[in-house]
Amino acid sequence: MRPKLLVTGGHGVLAGYVRRLMPHYQVIAPDKLELDITNDTAVTKLLNQEKPAVIIHAAALTDVDYCQSHPELADQVNARASGQLALAAEAIGAQFVYISTAAVFNGRSEFSVESDEPDPINHYGRSKLAGERLVAEFSPSALIVRSAWLIGGGREQRKFVANILRLAETQTELAVVNDKVGSLTYARDLVEFIDRSLPSRLSGIYHFASAGECSRYDIAECLVSTMQLPTRLVPVGSEFFAESFAAPRPDREVLRSIKHDFSIDWQTTLKQYIEDELR
């Protein structure tokens, strides 16, 4: 019989790949209406009922600006609920995987590795770091994977690449920020990494992202040239969009690992995503 795997935030981008790519597990993927992770009673009830062997905790408030203006809710969802889930997972002996982020760092170093000291500069980063710490406390054997700018999902997604694609198909000129850089993580690759890591019970903090670094402008340029779109891209500084963004962003969200190799560069990763999902 296939072991049961629970993925929280079942309708999120990352969870979509868990549902598609891990059929060797019996995947249970409740959305927020079916399992609100802040409802401790509902969490305990579901875990005791299903007794999953593995929990991939992907649910989060991921809108950085919303977290900045709703810090208590961000703490409740990203930190407190993550700790409660880890505690409940430990009680049933489930393997626990927490998805974290490069936003736990201040972005002042050229890149960040697993042993670097976190120092988040916005509330999203602070709430995710608090989540990491509670997870490590309540489930010491948990795997915590930090990813960088996550790409994935189809054209309907409200994430950066799909947004740029929609705009580029209708606008002749597009302003895109070129003074902040990050690493890319393709959600598909991340799920494959987690899947490979489960049998050996990998635990502790791991960074997972493609090699190299890019700005949003570099991503848009690669997308526009690969898809042969007629839009003209205009590089702008982040102050151009300052009024739309409540939260400060680190200058550099670049992840590297001292624990394993990132062999594929971000351009190859992005082109693969475009071929897989956006054509």
Ligand SMILES: NC(=O)c1ccc[n+]([C@@H]2O[C@H](COP(=O)([O-])OP(=O)(O)OC[C@H]3O[C@@H](n4cnc5c(N)ncnc54)[C@H](OP(=O)(O)O)[C@@H]3O)[C@@H](O)[C@H]2O)c1
């Ligand atoms: N996106 C990135 O660039 C990025 C980068 C690094 C790390 N990460 C981390 O990677 C993980 C997955 O990210 P993603 O991009 O797949 O996020 P996503 O698409 O925003 O999915 C997150 C899911 O969590 C759900 N959720 C929010 N509050 C919940 C609650 N109280 N109970 C249950 N579900 C709840 C959301 O539901 P609703 O949509 O209905 O609110 C959404 O379906 C997150 O932990 C995130 O912090 C993301």
